[in-house]
Amino acid sequence: MPPEILTLDSLRAAYAGGLTPRALAEEVIRRREAWPDPAVFIAPTPAEALIAEAEALVARAPEPNSLPLWGMPFAVKDNIDATPLPTTAACPAFAYLPEADAAAVAKLRAAGALMIGKTNLDQFATGLNGTRSPYGAPRCVFDADYVSGGSSSGSAVAVAAGICAFALGTDTAGSGRVPAMFNNIVGVKPTPGLVSNAGLVPACRSIDVITVFAPTVGDAVEVRRLMEGYDLADPFSRPARPAGIPPAPRIGVLAGAEREFFGDAEKEALYDAAIARAEALGATIVPFDYAPFRAAAALLYDGPFVAERLAAVEDFLATNAADFDPTVRAIIEGARDRTAVEAFRGRYALESYIQAVQPVWDAVDMLMLPTSPTTATVAAMLADPVGENSKFGRYTNFANLMGLAAIAVPGGFGPSGLPAGVTLVGPAFTDDALAPFAAAMHHAAASGLGRxxxxxxxxxxxxFVPGGWITLAVVGAHLSGMPLNTELTAPGGVLVGAATTAPGYRLYALAGTVPPKPGLAHAPGFEGPGIAVELWALPPAAFGAFVAAIPAPLGIGKVLLADGSAVPGFLCEGHALDGAEEITGFGGWRAYRAARG
Known part of the structure; x- marks a missing residue:
């Protein structure tokens, strides 16, 4: 029997132990029907159809775990096409039967995942709270008086409740992050364009992203990787350009007047606890000015960008205005008087804010923000649907406008019994680079998985090292934390780990180098202890550019490691070692520099 909360690893172990996809499908059906909140799903996959899909999987791939997501149950937010179920965007009059799966859904099904149903959402993905749907308001899994978060409400609850292993959401203003916090799960929001939006009913087409909810960072990132890829069918798709983050990052945190929690002292205390955890994990904490990010965020609803929501449903609104949720309708109709001139001015303002925050990105590697500064009861949300909702987006609305990557992780519980969380935000295409620290933060919080x-x-x-990347051994100024390490992290380099050379290498401190550098030399027959190195992986093009820029007398050759393998690594021309100080006895450049003070 699978565990209470479904993870990819736990299900793989269960399948290896004899669980069948049919038995898993039957258990999912039982959990789906037993869950006390009927508003989670708009259209569950019928029981007989889900069982048939499980059996078809076994016929296609009989060996357990023979596909990346073999037998993994997942749910889909109901503004993403998933055949044969209708797509409603939480508006029954809008419903249609898609001819094909959305591109992301098709990739997941090809990988062996089982689609268990379409989940509820704030209508037309307009909202961060989960109450704007004629199909009901999904509730927080910890207290049914509280909102689940939105707009990807049903997807987050389905994962946190243990009904499925992961679920797809979408995110324009924070809809793939806020529900993750409110239900103690992970929300991965890719860089805009990394995952195809083909088959998505848009909210704001130019900045929407399809997101992943899962119990763990590792699971959510694995699913995201399977979905991503450049797609000509999506005009906003972008080829990935991986960017890196140092293992011990500089993290920007809120300070001064920009620390706004709307009186929620519990959430503020949990944010401070997360900052302390980040510092304990080796991060350097850097207070920064959030004001220009907040100004950019305001453009999404208070500026002309709201007109993009009208563009998405203008024809339907013209004939079916009465079928809209009143709050959603008021927001979208608020764009009717916006002009093209205002739209261009809004774009100019956004670009100016992007320029204004560049000094922040020069000073930090990522931001760590409260995913939401507070929460609300369903009653409070219904009494003030715009005011309460706007609080949730204070630290999320800017991210897609600025083209950034983000991962929301749980951050512990307060005396109320409700969860908090933080979101790590990085520059475009730092999606993989954010993941290790995000996973470490979740692990350190020890807040459980979902409910x-x-x-x-x-x-x-x-x-994670993608196939085809090249491993490089570095020995000196390119080590993590050293002056030239950004030459590896900037193009997306991944720290694979520490290693030691085989015996037979000597290390020297080169004279007159800026910044100071060592020279590693192969000395066959020398029985030394080996020299400490780090192994980094780089995309082939980045590796080529890196090697081309290495100044003499250094170069790249094959370095033998203590485990018997050989990798490209730094070596020094022999003539440069004449008269150089030998520092082999220190065992490595880092120890030598520490000894020198």
Whole structure:
């Protein structure tokens, strides 16, 4: 029997132990029907159809775990096409039967995942709270008086309740992050354009992203990787350009007047606890000015960008205005008087804010923000649907406008019994680079998985290195934390881990180099202890550019490691070692520099 909260690893172990996809489908159906909140799903996959899909999977791929997502149950937010179920965007009059799966859904099904149903949402993905749907308001899994968060409300609850292993949401203003916090799960929001939006009913077409909810960072990132890829069918799709983040990052945190929690002292205390955890994990904490980010965020609803929501449904609104949720309708109709001139001025303002925050990105590697500064009861939300909702987006609305990547992780519980969380935000295409620290933060918070607060949070997974990348051994100024390390992290380099050379290498401090650098030399027959190195992986093009820029007398050759393998690594021309100080006895450049003070 699968565990209370479904993870990819737990299900793989269960399948290896004899669980069948049919038995899993039957258990999912039981959990789906037993869950006391009927508003989670708009259209569950019928029981007989889900069982048939499970059996068809076994016929296609008989060996357990023979596909990346073999037998993994997932749910889909109902503004994303998933055949044969209708797509409603939480508006029954809008419903249509899609001819094909959305591009992201098709990739997941091809990988062996089982689609268990379409989940509820704030209508037309307009809202961060989950109450704007004629199909009801999904509730927080910890207290049914509280909102689940939105707009991807049903998807987050389905994962946190243990009904499925992961679920797809969407995110324009924070809809893939806020529900993750409110239900103690992970929300991965890709860089805009990394995952195809083909088959998505848009809210704001130019900045929408399809997101992943899962119990752990590792699971959510694995699913995201399977979905991503450049797609000509989506005009806003973008080829990935991986960017890196140092293992011990500089993290920007809120300070001064920009620390706004709307009187929620519990959430503020949990944010401070997250900052302390980040510092304990080796991060350097850097207070920064959030004001220009907040100004950019205001453009999404208070500026002309709201007109993009009207563009998405203008024809339907013209004939079916009465079928809209009143709050959603008021927001979208608020764009009718916006002009093209205002739209261009809004774009100019956004670009000016992007320029204004560049000094922040020069000073930090990522931001760590409260995913939401507070929460609200369903009653309070219904009494003030715009005011309460706007609080949730204070630290989320800017991210897609600025083209950034983000991962929301749980951050613990307060005396109220409700969860908090933080979101790590990085520059475009730092999606993989954010993941290790995000996973470490979740593990350190020890806040459980979804509604199971006692579930152990797995430790951060091993670094992910895409196929075809080239491993490089670095020995000196390119080590993590050293002056030239950004030459590896900037193009998306991944720290694979520490290693030691085989015996037979000597290390020297080169004279007159700026910044100071060592020279590693192969000395066959020398029985030294080996020299400490780091192994980094780079995309082939980045590796080529890196090697081309290395100044003499250094170069790249094959370096033998203590485990018997050989990788490209830094070596020094022999003539440069004449008269150089030998520092082999220190065992490595870092130890030598520490000894020198």
């Amino acid at each position: 199971d607060r006692a579930a152990p949070v797995p430790p951060p997974p091993a670094p």
